[in-house]
Amino acid sequence: MSKISDRLNRLSYSQTFVMSNKAREMKAAGIDVISLTLGEPDFDVPQKIKQAAFDAINENYSHYSPVPGFPELRQAISDKLKRDNHLNYKPTQICVSNGAKQSIINVLSAIINDGDEVILPAPYWVSYDEMVKLVGGTSVFIETSIDTEFKITAEQLEKTITPKTKALLYSSPCNPSGSFYTVEELEAIANVIAKYPEITIISDEIYEFINYEGKHVSIASFPQVYEQTAVINGMSKAYAMTGWRIGYSACPDWLAKACDKVQGQMTSGANTVAQRASITALEMDPSELKFMIDEFHKRRDIVFDLMKDIKGFKCNLPKSAFYFFPDISYFIGKNLNGTEIKDSDDFAMFLLENAKVACVGGVSFGSPECIRFSYAASEAELREAMKRMKDCLGQF
Numbered sequence: 001m002s003k004i005s006d007r008l009n010r011l012s013y014s015q016t017f018v019m020s021n022k023a024r025e026m027k028a029a030g031i032d033v034i035s036l037t038l039g040e041p042d043f044d045v046p047q048k049i050k051q052a053a054f055d056a057i058n059e060n061y062s063h064y065s066p067v068p069g070f071p072e073l074r075q076a077i078s079d080k081l082k083r084d085n086h087l088n089y090k091p092t093q094i095c096v097s098n099g100a101k102q103s104i105i106n107v108l109s110a111i112i113n114d115g116d117e118v119i120l121p122a123p124y125w126v127s128y129d130e131m132v133k134l135v136g137g138t139s140v141f142i143e144t145s146i147d148t149e150f151k152i153t154a155e156q157l158e159k160t161i162t163p164k165t166k167a168l169l170y171s172s173p174c175n176p177s178g179s180f181y182t183v184e185e186l187e188a189i190a191n192v193i194a195k196y197p198e199i200t201i202i203s204d205e206i207y208e209f210i211n212y213e214g215k216h217v218s219i220a221s222f223p224q225v226y227e228q229t230a231v232i233n234g235m236s237k238a239y240a241m242t243g244w245r246i247g248y249s250a251c252p253d254w255l256a257k258a259c260d261k262v263q264g265q266m267t268s269g270a271n272t273v274a275q276r277a278s279i280t281a282l283e284m285d286p287s288e289l290k291f292m293i294d295e296f297h298k299r300r301d302i303v304f305d306l307m308k309d310i311k312g313f314k315c316n317l318p319k320s321a322f323y324f325f326p327d328i329s330y331f332i333g334k335n336l337n338g339t340e341i342k343d344s345d346d347f348a349m350f351l352l353e354n355a356k357v358a359c360v361g362g363v364s365f366g367s368p369e370c371i372r373f374s375y376a377a378s379e380a381e382l383r384e385a386m387k388r389m390k391d392c393l394g395q396f
């Protein structure tokens with residue numbers, strides 16, 4: 001009998017961490033590896049935000065905060081949602097967590113019974129399926145492909161809904177595909193979900209600001225689904241605050257209370273210093289973040305140009321977030337210098353060992369024919385990585 005629970009045994013390790021750890025081990029062994037595995041901005045936290053954290057320490061913000069966060073932070077989030085997304089949420093509808101990751105598991109824990117279905121458009125962020133398993137739910141996938149920019153249609157969604165469907169969970173802008181849903185596409189999805197009041201939309205908007213075309217739209221801004229939507233966002237990506245661990249959910253009252261209840265028994269309020277600093281961050285004008293977005297934009301264009309020359313890569317131009325998700329099905333089923341490539345995880349491992357470039361296979365994102373590269377790395381590293389892959393794959 002396993003000492004580990006069946007529930008945990010059903011979970012996989014995050015493939016992102018598997019590949020990044022392997023790259024780290026190779027580097028430690030003196031091998032020159034370029035790692036494009038992690039979804040983490042390579043910028044420093046803006047000075048103003050750091051100063052707010054120093055001030056919070058000096059002002060002795062060292063005690064437990066209320067479970068769903070300091071009222072001032074929840075007010076700042078409420079103001080931000082109004083300013084940037086035209087959304088009206090009272091501070092009491094907001095729950096601040098240890099990162100958006102916790103916000104998502106709070107919502108899932110609050111609504112999923114054993115056997116309930118959660119619809120995941122594929123590709124999806126690696127943790128979604130595992131979180132659904134952890135709370136006893138069943139993920140139901142909707143397949144997409146590079147030809148539709150990895151986006152689902154309202155028709156596909158409607159066909160997938162069953163009496164057991166409890167939630168639709170997706171990210172827009174999307175990790176890993178870098179696509180985002182347009183206003184029209186979101187409205188069509190909203191119109192379908194509005195017919196099923198028992199379904200909750202969990203709308204992960206953590207990449208909201210990293211968008212090179214068009215303005216971000218939250219599905220919660222469609223009145224027909226406002227009462228059915230949990231908006232998820234956080235400080236990690238836009239403010240380069242991944243390690244500070246602040247995320248939040250904005251929900252209808254009943255769900256906000258439920259998130260508070262879950263979090264109260266699991267972790268209590270999030271880190272107080274990071275909460276205080278997040279108030280300053282959210283009060284900044286979003287234009288102050290533009291330098292990071294401009295830099296990501298520039299790198300995206302460089303990588304896109306170079307990737308076109310890599311044999312066997314079919315790539316679309318991602319419009320948001322900081323990932324490329326090329327289709328590498330050309331290599332699947334091939335034998336590359338003695339390595340059998342059954343899926344994109346094998347291919348990612350082949351690239352790591354032969355081109356010394358680390359990326360993540362698409363299997364755990366629900367797209368076994370694609371691989372994910374983060375371009376949150378320096379321009380020099382990105383150029384060198386593309387050259388290495390071009391040279392390595394050119395022979396096949």
Ligand SMILES: Cc1ncc(COP(=O)(O)O)c(C=O)c1O
Binds near residue numbers: 039099125204233
């Ligand atoms: C789509 C998506 N949602 C949520 C998260 C988690 O963000 P946080 O650092 O706030 O937990 C990530 C992080 O990579 C992500 O890519």
